[in-house]
Amino acid sequence: MSMRDQSRSAAAEEGSQIDLTPMLDVVFIMLIFFIVTSSFVKEPGVELFKPQASTQESCERGTIIFAVDANGDIFYNKNKLPLDRALRTAEAAKKEAPQANIVVQVDRETPAYVVEDLIDVVRPILTAPPCISTDEEA
């Protein structure tokens, strides 16, 4: 025991070893933070000519993003999906991230009734009013 103490104090005197443990702690905590917070947003991946709005505000936790293009086709995660599958898709996404809210991206020429139908279909999982994505007014 006394021998080990002696060797340790000798190493400290040398000063060649930096104690990395506190830094490692910080790095691990940052790592865990980013793993937990990264919500892996699935983008619909369609080019849209969004309507402009001067009163837009950020959609709080709007990470379940649907898009309805000018033809009235619904997209989620770069895939076109029929209306009757929208609820199941949204339910699965909501299960993954229970805090998430729904965002609908629309084109200016999107038929409004498709947006209505989509919102009605996903109504069971709505916890906040759906957010209709817009562009800033130029």
Next chain:
Amino acid sequence: MRKIAKQQDQDGAEIDLTPMLDVVFIMLIFFIVVASFIKEAGVEVNRPDNNQPDNPEDSTSILVEVASDNQIWMENRRVDIRAVRANIQRLLAEDPEAPVTIKVEKGAEAGIVVDVADAARESGVGAVNWASDR
């Protein structure tokens, strides 16, 4: 002294943390990059359930109708999109608590609905509801 140092090596008390630190840093950078800070901006529009008895689309709300030919109607008059805000403000002066209800006919475009919702929010309405015609 030398002998003691050698013995410490044999103990294996010193683990080289550098490769693990490299891996952890790469993971950290990966997650920072992947953590998509996507911020969608838009307008929130309520969609009241038609089947619920406590429907906010009652007579006290300011009604804006969007016809299937994208024309906007308020109080049985055709209204230009630029005049919607002024009209809502006028009606809001009579009843400052009134919500705005947008009735959309099939065939209307979503852009017009968003424009109307935007105009309503501009005039300071508390809640914008998207009612169904059906």
